[in-house]
Structures are given as C-alpha cells and as structure tokens.
Amino acid sequence: MRIVLDAMGSDDNPVPDVEGAVLAAREYGDTIILVGDQAKIRVELTKYDTQGLSLEVVHAAQVVTMTDKPSQVGRGKPESSMHIGMNLVKNGEGDAFVTAGNTGAALSIAILHTMKRIRGIHRPALSALLYIRGESVILTDMGANADCKPEWLAQFGMMGSIYAERALKKPNPRVGLLSNGEEEGKGSQLVQSAAELLPATGVNFIGNVEPKEVLTGGVDVAVMDGFSGNVFLKTMEAFGSVLFDMIREELYADLRSKVGGLLARPAFHRVYKQIDPFETGGVPLLGVDGVVIIGHGRSNAVAIKNAIRQARNAVSGQIVGAIREGLN
C-alpha cells in the first residue's frame, strides 16, 4: 500500500509528521510518500534509522497554514503539500492521503480542486471518531456542512455505517440520529425528515438518540448536521478540559489532596488513555473520491502513525468503492 502523507501538516511540521511516517513504515511495511519541503524533510529523515523502510519524498513548494482561508487556498496555493499530495492519490500514485493540517483547507482542496466528490454524493462529510472506554463511535458530520438537508443526513448515515463496518470492523453497525429527545414528536424538522429516509438506505437504523447514548456505547454511528456535530464535539472537549482543570486545581489546594493526587496519578493516566484523541489519530472525510484522513494539528508522531493506520484500514476496507455501491 502507498500512503501519501502531508509532511507539512502538523503545528510542529515536519517533525512529528516525518517521525510518524517512519514509525508507520516500520510497523505496517507500507510505502509512505512524504510531500512537502524536500530539504526539511530530508534533514528530519536523517534522525532515524530508515534502512529497509519504503519512504519516498515528493517536493511541494508551498505550505497551507492554519490561518489560510479555506476558500482561497485551493487557487491561491496550487503547489501546497496538500494540493500536490491529494493529486498523487487522484492520479493513482498513492492509495490514501493523510494530513494533520488546516481542516477547512483540506476539505476545500479535496472537494473542489483535486479528488472531488463521489458521483451521487450530495455533500462529503467530516467525521469524528470518538474513542471512549475502548469503544469507537463515528460521528458525522462534524462541521463540513453547517446547513444540511434530510437526504444529506441519510447519506452521512450510509457512509458512516460503511466506514464503521469496513474500517473499524464493526459488524452490522448501529446507526442513530442525534436528536433533542427520543420521544414521539421530538426533533427538529430536519431530524424528523431524516429519520424517515434513513431506513431506506439499508443501514441498521436504531432511531433517534441523545448525547448520552452516543457517549456510552449505544450506537456505532451517530448522524447529525455539521452545526450540531460541531457543537457536540466542542462542548465535549471544552467541558472535559474544564473538569480536568478543576480537578488539577483542587488536587493542588492542600497537602492531603496533593498526596492523594500523587497516589492516584496512574489512575488518572488510565482515564486519560481511555479518551485519548490521538489513539484514533485522524478522522475520515467521507464522500470524496479517494481516502482522506485528517489529523489534529497538535498531533505527535504516534498520532500521525495512527492516522496512517486509519488510512490503511480505509483503503483495505475499500471504503470508496463501497460508498459508490451504497448509492445504487
């Protein structure tokens, strides 16, 4: 397999990106094609023992930054590592593309300038992969589409189900629709209409769900519009961070708590490990004509390696072909 990696993606690029590529090439035996500033990438590569690994470098003269406007970067930076990397996949020189860079830019370059959407897909969707207590849940859409139509949500469910089954290896994944209550008559008009369309997509639709079920293993795929999805994900992140800040602060407030906190430190690490966003590494952009995995800007080398693992699972699960067939 040939995975194309945006070496200029992460906030500390190309350091964790290159190290992650080395780790992945070693662990999975795949060819990793590093796209970006050739000189910088080669300097990083000298730090590792790459003997016997299949690592290639493709130069890209431009870099997409976190402040670049997604709507302008496609035309404005045609030589970016994202642009060149995605074209490699489009032209069959790579099987998947992985980046830890600007999400909006990656969406825009993939959908409008390089891979384009799969014929018949209304709107590609950005997913999130929650990893909580050993269970992974795929949430889609996470913000690519703030305003959605019911038939788009139905397709998100179909694509999420295919990803859960083929890349996450979950048999007959349960698909739920996020709503404000499960009772009769609850849900926005969008949700009510989408609930009528989802059964016909052939997925295992279990009905409307609330955040609690999404977070406690009640579903494998949670379908939502990009606005609600973004609110969901960011509320979770922000509240988790507020809680951990408070706990940290109170554990330093007096000696007794400090000693308790020190003793309990391994327990806290185990908690953190169970919700570690780097464990999943990256999230798929579903509905584009090619595999695209987007990682967090703060990714470290292990997160990059895990994002590459997501990409290879998506390729070997033949996600794109399955979505195309799911449309018929």
Added chain:
Amino acid sequence: MRIVLDAMGSDDNPVPDVEGAVLAAREYGDTIILVGDQAKIRVELTKYDTQGLSLEVVHAAQVVTMTDKPSQVGRGKPESSMHIGMNLVKNGEGDAFVTAGNTGAALSIAILHTMKRIRGIHRPALSALLYIRGESVILTDMGANADCKPEWLAQFGMMGSIYAERALKKPNPRVGLLSNGEEEGKGSQLVQSAAELLPATGVNFIGNVEPKEVLTGGVDVAVMDGFSGNVFLKTMEAFGSVLFDMIREELYADLRSKVGGLLARPAFHRVYKQIDPFETGGVPLLGVDGVVIIGHGRSNAVAIKNAIRQARNAVSGQIVGAIREGLN
C-alpha cells in the same frame, strides 16, 4: 412576596418540595403557596416546625407525571397542580410559579393554557443556568424550540440579557451567539442572520462564540436554537457523567489508587460543588407573561429552595416588565 410552588413536581413529591418550601419560607420570609394533594402536603408539613412561617396550601386534584404527554396534559388534566398553580399567578394571587415537574408539560400549560406569552414575543424560551467555577451563564433556548427563526434568537438574547442583569445581577451582560467557529463565513444560515439582528436589540452583543467560551466565563448569555442548546446541555451532562464514572472506576482499580482517591475525596467534592446543578435550583421560562421557574425532577429540598430563590430574584428584578419594555 408570594411564591406558588407545585408541591407535586419532583420525582419524590411532595417530600422535597414541601421541605424546600419550609426552608425558603424560613430563609426568605416569603409566603409560599403549596399547590397539590392537600392531605399529602399537610402530612409532610407536620414534620417541620412551621411556627411563624407563611405557608398556605391550595388543593389540586390532579398531578402531572413525567410520562404525561405535554401536548395533551393541558386539556387532559385541568385540575393539575401545575395548571392551578399557574392560574394563581395569572390571576395575581401569586408572584411567581416554581415546579420541579415535567418540563414539556410546564411549557405547554404556561404558554398555551394559562399565562400565555408576553404580547410581541415570538416564542418563549427555556433557559439553562450553568454554574461553573463560581460564574453563572445563562443559555437560551434549551429545547423549547427545536426549529428557530433569526428574530426568535434575537429575542432570546434580549430576554437572557435582561435576566442576567436583573435576576443574576450582572451589569452589562455579554451576549454571545453559539456557532461552529468564530471566523468569517462560519455559522449556519440561522446564526448568520441572527448575528445581524442581535446588535439592534440593544444588548451587549460580543459576536459568535464556541462552547469553550461559554464554559469558561467568556459570556454571560449564550444564545442558541433549542436543538443545539439541548445537544450542548446534554452532551455536557453525559460527558461529565462518563468522565466521573471512569475516574471512580479507576480509583477503585488498585490499592494505591484507592488510598489516593480517599485522600483526594474532599478535593473531588469541591470540584463537584463548583458544577452542582442544584446550586441554581431552577431555570426560567422566559417570554411568558409571568415568572415560571422549572427545577430538575431529581431536586432535593435545597434545590427546591434555590429554585424559589431564582423565582424571587426574577420577581424583584421585574423581569416580565423589563422584557415587555425591551420589545419597544
């Protein structure tokens, strides 16, 4: 002041409801009018020293349950404690109504059958009062209106601002609009249109905000449609509960963690106290022609007392009159 309390509201009614009324009458010196099953209320009252307290009982033959359908309970149970209690306020025999009962039923009975909306208000909104690290934030709407129009959101902002200023005593409250990103071009069509209307309402509109700012004291009022608001609140609750479950589990996993957890217990209690939902007691239904405070079904006596405190703050802040004036 005369506060009307639904004595049949909480899950354990009338036990915590009556005790909360006694606590409130003692602490605030107000008259509390207990509405519900007269015999049961009187039995509860004998448990306390009510000498010198101003407690009245009004009989109601019916009780709204948590499984009653909001759309049917108004006509189906005209003699419920909610219905009779709200009518007391409507007829000027009480200054505010407090219930820990079925939220949907309370909305329906208030808006459609008793108090009705303030003339000029498009849609009343249910608020949430987050109490995090000593700061309170008012979120509105929390689920009364799953589908909203921009002008409704603008009114939610106006009403929330009045509540924050007059009941929560926050000078010049900062009003933010929940969005999926603060950058230019972000936000659903609804959010983009509401952002244009909010400045004209005269509130201190600080622009679009993300969940992080809502949870870390960046705003005093966060405006959102009822669907997103419900997702926000329930995601927060569910994720907090998942995190605390994981922490509890890991702290019992081995002896070292157990000892650490025991020593840190007061620290955890301090954390919990900082996000205690019972501290605020209840949340206002804004836009109806009268003060209505809705508490959690699981309310204990202190939560009921605190809900009554919310009610008296809303009455003394002349919320209803101020909202009426805010419309001009």
